[in-house]
Amino acid sequence: MTQAEAHDGYNFAYLDEHTKRMIRRALLKAVAIPGYQVPFGSREMPLPYGWGTGGIQVTAAVIGRADVLKVIDQGADDTTNAVNIRSFFRKVTGVATTERTREATLIQTRHRIPETPLSEGQIMVFQVPIPEPLRWLEPRETETRSMHALREYGVMHVKLYEDIVRHGRIATTYDYPVIVNGHYLMRPSPIPKFDNPKLHRSPALMLFGAGREKRVYAVPPDTDVRSLDFDDHPFAIERWDAPCALCGATDAYLDEIIIDDKGERMYVCSDTEYCNDRQQAGHHGTQGGAPRA
Amino acid sequence: MNTATELDLAHMLPGFADPVHDAQRGFRCVLDALSRPGRLFDMTVDVTPPPGLAPAQCAALLTLADCDTPVWLEPGLRDAAAGHYLRFHCGCPLAADFADAHFVVLAGLGALPQRSALKLGDPCYPDRSATVLVEVPELEHGGPIRLRGPGIADVQAISVGGWTARTTAFLHENRAAFPLGVDLLLSCGGRLMGLPRTTIVEV
Numbered sequence: 001m002t003q004a005e006a007h008d009g010y011n012f013a014y015l016d017e018h019t020k021r022m023i024r025r026a027l028l029k030a031v032a033i034p035g036y037q038v039p040f041g042s043r044e045m046p047l048p049y050g051w052g053t054g055g056i057q058v059t060a061a062v063i064g065r066a067d068v069l070k071v072i073d074q075g076a077d078d079t080t081n082a083v084n085i086r087s088f089f090r091k092v093t094g095v096a097t098t099e100r101t102r103e104a105t106l107i108q109t110r111h112r113i114p115e116t117p118l119s120e121g122q123i124m125v126f127q128v129p130i131p132e133p134l135r136w137l138e139p140r141e142t143e144t145r146s147m148h149a150l151r152e153y154g155v156m157h158v159k160l161y162e163d164i165v166r167h168g169r170i171a172t173t174y175d176y177p178v179i180v181n182g183h184y185l186m187r188p189s190p191i192p193k194f195d196n197p198k199l200h201r202s203p204a205l206m207l208f209g210a211g212r213e214k215r216v217y218a219v220p221p222d223t224d225v226r227s228l229d230f231d232d233h234p235f236a237i238e239r240w241d242a243p244c245a246l247c248g249a250t251d252a253y254l255d256e257i258i259i260d261d262k263g264e265r266m267y268v269c270s271d272t273e274y275c276n277d278r279q280q281a282g283h284h285g286t287q288g289g290a291p292r293a
Numbered sequence: 294m295n296t297a298t299e300l301d302l303a304h305m306l307p308g309f310a311d312p313v314h315d316a317q318r319g320f321r322c323v324l325d326a327l328s329r330p331g332r333l334f335d336m337t338v339d340v341t342p343p344p345g346l347a348p349a350q351c352a353a354l355l356t357l358a359d360c361d362t363p364v365w366l367e368p369g370l371r372d373a374a375a376g377h378y379l380r381f382h383c384g385c386p387l388a389a390d391f392a393d394a395h396f397v398v399l400a401g402l403g404a405l406p407q408r409s410a411l412k413l414g415d416p417c418y419p420d421r422s423a424t425v426l427v428e429v430p431e432l433e434h435g436g437p438i439r440l441r442g443p444g445i446a447d448v449q450a451i452s453v454g455g456w457t458a459r460t461t462a463f464l465h466e467n468r469a470a471f472p473l474g475v476d477l478l479l480s481c482g483g484r485l486m487g488l489p490r491t492t493i494v495e496v
Contacts, residue, residue: 012314012317017312017313017316018359020316020317020320021316021356021357021359022361024320024356025357025395026420027324028323028324028327028357028424028476029419029420029422029476031327032327032476032489032490033419033420033471033472033490033491034443036420036472038420039418039420061320062320062324064314064317064318065314065317142417145417145418146416146417148417149417149419181443181491183471183472184472205324205328220328220329220443220444220491221328221444222443222444222445222446223444224443
C-alpha cells in the first residue's frame with residue numbers, strides 16, 4: 001500500500017461538490033433499483049470518453065480519505081489505463097493505493113473482476129462503454145426504456161437463439177447479458193462471461209458508470225444475477241486446455257499471448273496480482289515461476 | 294414552493310464542519326444503509342441539528358439535498374429553525390406538496406402519507422422517486438419484522454418503534470409496485486437503516 005500527497009488547487013477527488021451530490025443521488029437510486037440505468041449529468045473529465053470517464057466519476061463521488069484504491073485494466077495493475085487512473089486519484093485525493101485485492105476498499109476496473117474473492121465492505125466500480133443491453137437490437141432509447149419497464153426481453157433471447165442456430169452455441173463471450181434480481185436486463189460491462197458468476201450474490205457492492213452514455217447502475221451485495229440461457233443450452237464459462245504457463249493456475253481467466261512468428265502461444269493469468277501471488281507462494285507453470293516485474 | 298420569509302441568520306446552527314469529507318462520509322453511510330437493508334449504520338458525522346430534524350436525518354440532508362431537490366418538511370417546521378437551516382445550508386426549496394418532494398422528512402412512521410401521494414417515479418424512469426427519511430423511537434436488530442431481498446444474505450430481523458399494520462401494508466404495496474416506489478431511510482438519533490423498494494417485509 002502506498003500513500004500519496006494530493007495536489008493543491010483541485011477539490012478533493014477532482015469533481016465539485018454539486019456534481020458529487022448529483023452522482024451520489026443517482027447512485028443511491030441505482031442501488032435501490034438493481035440493474036436499472038439511472039441517467040446522470042456526466043461531466044467532461046480530463047481524459048477522453050472511452051478511457052473510463054464513467055468509472056472515474058463514480059469513484060470520485062464515492063472515494064474518501066479512508067479508502068484504499070486498486071485500479072485494474074483487463075486484470076492488470078500495470079497497464080496504461082490502470083496506471084493513469086491510479087495516478088489521477090493519487091494526485092487529486094492523496095488516498096492510499098494498492099495492487100492487493102484484499103487490501104483494497106474500492107476497486108475500479110476495466111473489464112475484469114479479480115480472481116481473489118471479494119469481501120463484504122468492498123466496492124467495485126466498473127467502466128462501461130455501452131450500458132444498454134438492448135442497444136444493438138433496438139436503437140431507440142424511448143423504446144428500450146419501455147422494454148425494461150415491461151420486462152420485454154424476448155428480443156435478447158432471439159439473439160442468443162440465433163447464435164445457437166448459426167454457431168451451435170451461444171457465441172457471446174463477453175458483456176454477456178444478465179437479469180438482476182429477476183427484473184432488469186443488464187450489461188455487466190465487457191467482462192468475460194467467465195466473471196459473470198462472480199456477480200451473483202457477491203458480498204461486495206457493484207457500481208457501474210458510463211461517462212459518454214451518462215448512465216450509472218448498480219448491483220447491491222447478495223443480489224441474484226442470472227446469466228441468460230436456455231434449458232438445453234445452459235450458461236457455461238470458458239475453460240482452457242492448459243493451465244497458466246507462469247503460475248499453473250487452472251481456475252483463472254487466461255489471456256492468450258502469441259510469443260513468436262511461428263504462431264507459438266502461451267496462456268497466462270489476466271489477473272496479474274493473482275498470478276504473482278501464486279508464483280510467490282511457490283506455484284509454477286511450464287514457462288516460469290519467478291515473479292513478473 | 295419556497296417560503297418567502299427571510300432567513301433567521303442570527304440563530305443559524307452550523308452545518309458540516311468539514312463539508313467535503315463530512316459529506317463523503319455521510320454519503321457512504323447512506324450508501325451502506327441502502328445496499329444492506331435492515332442493518333444499522335452509525336452516521337459518524339457530527340452535526341447539531343435544529344429542532345425537528347434528527348441527527349442522522351440532518352446529516353443525510355446536508356449530504357444529499359441541494360437546489361435540485363425539493364424537501365418536504367412538516368408544515369410547522371418549514372418556517373421554523375429546521376426550514377431555515379435547510380434553506381441556508383442546502384439551498385433546497387421546501388416543497389408544500391408531497392408530489393414535488395425528492396426528500397420527505399417525517400417524525401414517525403405514523404406520519405407516512407398515502408403512498409400514491411408521494412413521488413413514485415415513472416415506469417421508464419423509476420429513479421425519479423422520493424426518498425423518505427423517517428425518525429423512529431426505537432431501531433434494533435432482531436425482532437418481529439423479517440426482511441429479505443437484495444443486500445440481505447438470508448433474512449434480516451429488525452424491530453422498529455411505531456411500526457403498525459399500516460406500515461406493513463405501505464411497504465407491501467411499495468414492493469409489489471416495483472420498479473415504481475419510494476425508498477425509506479429509518480433513523481433513530483445518529484443511527485440509520487435503509488429500506489429500499491426491493492426489500493420484502495414479513496411481520
